Amino acid sequence: MTTPKEMNPNMLENQVVLITGAARGMGEAVATRCRERGAHLVLVDRDPQVKELAALLDATAVIGDVTDSTLAHTTVEEAVRSHGLVTGLVNVAGIHAHGGVADVTDEDWDRVLAVNLTGPMVWMRAAVPAIVAAGGGSVVNFGSIAGSHGRPDCAAYVASKSGLLGLTRSVARDYGHAHVRVNTLSPGTIDTPMFREHEAKGGSNRNDHLPRIPLGRLGTTDDVANVTAFLLSDESAYVSGLDVVVDGGRVSWT
Numbered sequence: 001m002t003t004p005k006e007m008n009p010n011m012l013e014n015q016v017v018l019i020t021g022a023a024r025g026m027g028e029a030v031a032t033r034c035r036e037r038g039a040h041l042v043l044v045d046r047d048p049q050v051k052e053l054a055a056l057l058d059a060t061a062v063i064g065d066v067t068d069s070t071l072a073h074t075t076v077e078e079a080v081r082s083h084g085l086v087t088g089l090v091n092v093a094g095i096h097a098h099g100g101v102a103d104v105t106d107e108d109w110d111r112v113l114a115v116n117l118t119g120p121m122v123w124m125r126a127a128v129p130a131i132v133a134a135g136g137g138s139v140v141n142f143g144s145i146a147g148s149h150g151r152p153d154c155a156a157y158v159a160s161k162s163g164l165l166g167l168t169r170s171v172a173r174d175y176g177h178a179h180v181r182v183n184t185l186s187p188g189t190i191d192t193p194m195f196r197e198h199e200a201k202g203g204s205n206r207n208d209h210l211p212r213i214p215l216g217r218l219g220t221t222d223d224v225a226n227v228t229a230f231l232l233s234d235e236s237a238y239v240s241g242l243d244v245v246v247d248g249g250r251v252s253w254t
Contacts, residue, residue: 011233013038015137016083018075018127020066020119021093023047025192026142029221030090030228031057037229039088042079044071066093066119072126079130086130087137088232091120094142094160101155109156116160117167124171128180136179138232141168143184145247161186165243172241181240183231188247190219214249 017034021027022043031043031053041059043050044066054061060082064071079086095115097108120141131137146154147161165184172182189209206218227246230236245251 008233008235009036010038011235012088012229015039015087015232016042016079016085017088017090017232018042018044018079018086018123019090019092020044020123021091021142023050023053025194026187026190026221026224027090027092028053029225030092031059033222033225033229034088034090034232035059037233039232040083042075044075045093066091067114067122069122069126072122076126076130085134086127087134088139089123089127089131089137090140090142090228090232091123092142093119094144096154096157098153099155100153104155112156113160113163116157117163120164121167124167124182128171128175131180132175132178137181138236139168139171139180139182140228140231141182141184143168143186143243145186145188145245145250147184147186148243148245149251168243169241176240181231181236183236183239183241184243185224185227185231186243186245186247187224188213188219188245188250190221190224192221212250213247217248219246219248 012034017039019027019031022031023045031041035041035057041057043054043059044062046065048063051061062075076086093115095112097112099108124139141164143164144161146158147165151158168182168184224246227244
């Protein structure tokens with residue numbers, strides 16, 4: 001009987017990975033895991049706290065709005081100058097807004113789509129040519145199980161994540177010939193600082209979610225980070241255009 005292959009602790013050695021939304025939560029966990037696996041990192045967030053994380057991980061911090069196309073291009077250019085190449089991109093940054101189609105405001109609609117859909121496009125547009133020049137690599141876009149199954153009272157959020165699934169598959173098809181793999185990672189309910197803050201304010205709590213999760217627990221940021229590291233690495237060399245669901249078996253919001 002064979003035993004499972006252990007994850008290579010140096011699976012991302014010599015890779016240069018850009019991560020948006022890296023200051024805390026899932027982004028922070030992804031950054032930490034990627035550094036542990038040997039990657040050189042450029043961490044992007046509008047939260048100045050990203051500088052503290054970058055100092056801990058011997059990474060470069062970039063503070064700014066992920067919807068800023070100029071920021072994306074200059075960040076990629078600087079990463080190439082500093083490290084010689086870029087091989088990976090992880091688009092974690094995202095926001096949420098409540099409201100069905102009859103009551104979502106123009107402001108919420110525009111901002112949610114700008115961050116959750118236009119943001120990943122902007123960073124892929126900047127980074128993919130550099131990844132091609134490096135001989136190939138991997139892009140991981142953070143989606144949501146809401147993107148494929150819907151969710152009540154969240155028209156803008158669901159639209160943005162559904163659009164991201166299509167965008168990901170489009171880029172995967174366009175750049176597969178250049179050895180660029182592009183996938184979405186769609187988390188279910190993850191125990192993040194943002195979730196706990198929402199819970200403390202009287203929003204949905206873990207007891208609302210647990211009966212719907214076959215594995216009987218919320219996901220952790222480490223659960224998400226481990227899958228992200230796999231998708232960035234050569235261990236997933238034949239995986240592209242896929243929506244990788246990390247939700248404990250929940251499958252949908254129903």
